[in-house]
Amino acid sequence: MEAFTTHTGRAVPLRRSNADTDQIIPAHWLKKVTRNGFEDGLFEAWRKDPSFVLNQPERKGATVLVAGPDFGTGSSREHAVWALQNYGFKAVISSRFADIFRGNSLKNGLLTVILPQETVEQLWKLTEADPTAEITVDLESREVRAAGITAPFELDDNARWRLLNGLDDISLTLGNEADISAYEAKRPSFKPRTLHV
Amino acid sequence: MGRTLAEKVWDDHVVRHADGEPDLLYIDLHLIHEVTSPQAFDGLRMNGRPVRRLDLTIATEDHNTPTLDIDKPIADPVSRTQLETLRKNCAEFGVRLHPLGDVEQGVVHVVGPQLGLTQPGMTVVCGDSHTSTHGAFGALAFGIGTSQVEHVLATQTLPLAPFKTMAITVDGELPAGVTAKDLILTIITKIGTGGGQGYVIEYRGSAIEKLSMEARMTICNMSIEAGARAGMIAPDQTTFDYLEGRDHAPKGEDWDAAVAYWKTLKTDEDAVFDTEVVIDAAALSPFVTWGTNPGQGAPLSAIVPDPASFADPSDRMAAEKALEYMALSAGTPLREVKVDTVFLGSCTNGRIEDLRAAAAVVEGRQVADGVRMLVVPGSVRVALQAVEEGLDKVFKAAGAEWRHAGCSMCLGMNPDQLAPGERSASTSNRNFEGRQGKGGRTHLVSPQVAAATAVLGHLASPADLTAESGLEA
Ligand code: SF4
Numbered sequence: 001m002e003a004f005t006t007h008t009g010r011a012v013p014l015r016r017s018n019a020d021t022d023q024i025i026p027a028h029w030l031k032k033v034t035r036n037g038f039e040d041g042l043f044e045a046w047r048k049d050p051s052f053v054l055n056q057p058e059r060k061g062a063t064v065l066v067a068g069p070d071f072g073t074g075s076s077r078e079h080a081v082w083a084l085q086n087y088g089f090k091a092v093i094s095s096r097f098a099d100i101f102r103g104n105s106l107k108n109g110l111l112t113v114i115l116p117q118e119t120v121e122q123l124w125k126l127t128e129a130d131p132t133a134e135i136t137v138d139l140e141s142r143e144v145r146a147a148g149i150t151a152p153f154e155l156d157d158n159a160r161w162r163l164l165n166g167l168d169d170i171s172l173t174l175g176n177e178a179d180i181s182a183y184e185a186k187r188p189s190f191k192p193r194t195l196h197v
Numbered sequence: 198m199g200r201t202l203a204e205k206v207w208d209d210h211v212v213r214h215a216d217g218e219p220d221l222l223y224i225d226l227h228l229i230h231e232v233t234s235p236q237a238f239d240g241l242r243m244n245g246r247p248v249r250r251l252d253l254t255i256a257t258e259d260h261n262t263p264t265l266d267i268d269k270p271i272a273d274p275v276s277r278t279q280l281e282t283l284r285k286n287c288a289e290f291g292v293r294l295h296p297l298g299d300v301e302q303g304v305v306h307v308v309g310p311q312l313g314l315t316q317p318g319m320t321v322v323c324g325d326s327h328t329s330t331h332g333a334f335g336a337l338a339f340g341i342g343t344s345q346v347e348h349v350l351a352t353q354t355l356p357l358a359p360f361k362t363m364a365i366t367v368d369g370e371l372p373a374g375v376t377a378k379d380l381i382l383t384i385i386t387k388i389g390t391g392g393g394q395g396y397v398i399e400y401r402g403s404a405i406e407k408l409s410m411e412a413r414m415t416i417c418n419m420s421i422e423a424g425a426r427a428g429m430i431a432p433d434q435t436t437f438d439y440l441e442g443r444d445h446a447p448k449g450e451d452w453d454a455a456v457a458y459w460k461t462l463k464t465d466e467d468a469v470f471d472t473e474v475v476i477d478a479a480a481l482s483p484f485v486t487w488g489t490n491p492g493q494g495a496p497l498s499a500i501v502p503d504p505a506s507f508a509d510p511s512d513r514m515a516a517e518k519a520l521e522y523m524a525l526s527a528g529t530p531l532r533e534v535k536v537d538t539v540f541l542g543s544c545t546n547g548r549i550e551d552l553r554a555a556a557a558v559v560e561g562r563q564v565a566d567g568v569r570m571l572v573v574p575g576s577v578r579v580a581l582q583a584v585e586e587g588l589d590k591v592f593k594a595a596g597a598e599w600r601h602a603g604c605s606m607c608l609g610m611n612p613d614q615l616a617p618g619e620r621s622a623s624t625s626n627r628n629f630e631g632r633q634g635k636g637g638r639t640h641l642v643s644p645q646v647a648a649a650t651a652v653l654g655h656l657a658s659p660a661d662l663t664a665e666s667g668l669e670a
Binding site: 020026030033045075076104107108157183189194 | 217
């Protein structure tokens with residue numbers, strides 16, 4: 001996973017709640033068997049509308065998505081995170097994320113930042129008025145900064161440490177092999193097995 | 198202090214606990230399908246890692262599989278590649294797979310329980326959000342992303358952040374014609390699509406205890422639509438009766454030991470939930486969605502709401518956008534909404550009981566002119582059982598299409614899709630924009646409402662049928 005320390009970039013204000021995973025990346029894109037090449041599928045249906053915010057020339061190259069509440073509801077598809085990253089987003093800000101989406105994002109180094117809805121509104125106003133306005137998402141100091149706005153955010157120490165160092169969960173877990181084996185040794189015999197032995 | 202059911206199952210699976218770190222939890226069952234696994238197997242290959250517990254892993258094909266001509270090569274090359282990739286991966290790593298054409302093939306969440314692999318007190322995961330279905334057995338079951346699929350394949354564990362607990366107590370008697378689907382749709386509209394966020398929900402109360410396993414699965418299935426991590430129902434005699442004798446259910450002494458353990462899996466009297474919601478079953482009625490998220494629903498007898506009636510500005514904006522997409526105007530009675538397609542199936546309502554309920558409604562009647570009704574059993578086993586009971590004949594005689602098992606129009610990754618602007622009544626779980634096909638409009642309904650809607654051509658319940666056919670006679 002790519003490490004995340006701090007990032008500064010222009011923003012896309014997405015004034016929609018419940019941007020579900022079927023909007024972020026529609027199902028027909030899920031047939032791909034790779035982790036890349038999803039950028040054209042990002043918000044595919046909404047992008048058909050020329051007035052959609054992502055289509056505006058001044059939003060080209062923006063890297064911070066500022067979205068309405070309940071971002072990423074719906075399916076467990078990690079493709080939603082890959083699509084955002086493939087497109088170039090480094091961070092998503094919202095007042096509420098769906099659990100699985102948030103878990104997936106942090107495992108891939110896409111920082112999902114929870115801020116109060118008032119702050120999201122301020123960021124919307126700021127970047128709508130001035131598309132060149134930059135937002136800094138600083139994971140070291142757990143702070144979002146933009147012109148006239150300084151907003152602290154929460155992220156637990158462990159998730160932050162893994163992101164800052166770009167650590168791979170599987171290697172960390174395999175370091176606990178002794179614990180896993182010990183647990184396996186005492187699992188009851190009535191637990192089902194998929195293979196008949 | 199006492200513990201809740203969810204806390205007990207969690208505690209029994211902690212492999213490693215360290216302060217300030219997520220608990221490492223052991224996973225008892227890992228279900229795999231073709232969509233969310235290819236990148237995970239790639240990851241294993243790249244790092245030279247094997248699957249740690251092949252005997253706790255099982256795969257099936259469901260999302261891409263066609264429901265017609267299943268003996269011919271799959272027409273869409275991209276779908277075909279994805280299925281072939283799963284077959285190759287399962288063969289290479291040694292994972293048990295039930296491919297298209299196999300008698301145990303079907304929607305992953307229908308297959309696990311019917312094989313008896315889903316049991317009380319287990320941890321069950323799958324790269325699919327509707328893994329919450331398995332919570333109906335008193336298992337802690339949740340959907341995971343592809344990185345986590347790889348993690349479970351490699352380690353049979355997952356580091357997991359703690360959850361909060363919510364009790365949804367449903368007391369009383371569901372009125373005749375009101376189903377588990379109506380109940381869960383009502384709950385989602387009440388608490389909202391984010392209402393369960395961070396929670397494991399336990400459904401309890403006398404109305405829940407009276408439900409069959411199929412109905413309990415329908416409820417737990419849609420916990421994710423309320424934003425919850427998982428949904429659970431404490432195991433009881435209904436659960437044990439469902440499991441006894443199934444292929445992978447414990448046998449002999451193991452059965453007795455298992456049941457003794459399962460009986461301990463209930464929330465203690467003095468346990469405290471973080472949140473409690475109480476619902477009066479008797480007050481419920483058939484419930485349908487009018488919008489583009491599962492929390493935008495109303496009783497069938499209601500009208501399409503006016504966006505201005507929503508106090509919260511983001512709800513109001515969402516309702517405006519939803520009505521525009523759904524081509525509905527505020528004030529229209531929901532019963533007057535005409536549909537083109539009816540879809541009966543999915544991991545929410547594609548089990549035998551659902552097919553029986555819908556067949557009872559269409560029996561001796563005809564699907565309305567200009568309406569197509571697709572019946573897609575949740576699994577091959579469900580289809581075989583339905584054929585044995587003659588349900589396929591009932592559906593065909595009514596003019597419905599009897600199809601092969603799979604996810605089908607629930608998400609339209611196969612050719613079963615809505616055309617732009619088409620409207621469906623669907624027993625599935627998501628009414629997102631474009632979910633059933635680009636530009637398609639979805640109303641979520643129960644199997645009974647789906648069947649009555651197919652006959653009348655507009656959203657309706659079986660009660661309307663007798664009323665309207667009385668007029669026709
Ligand atoms: S039936 Fe629908 S919800 Fe269930 S697993 Fe298939 S696509 Fe997902």
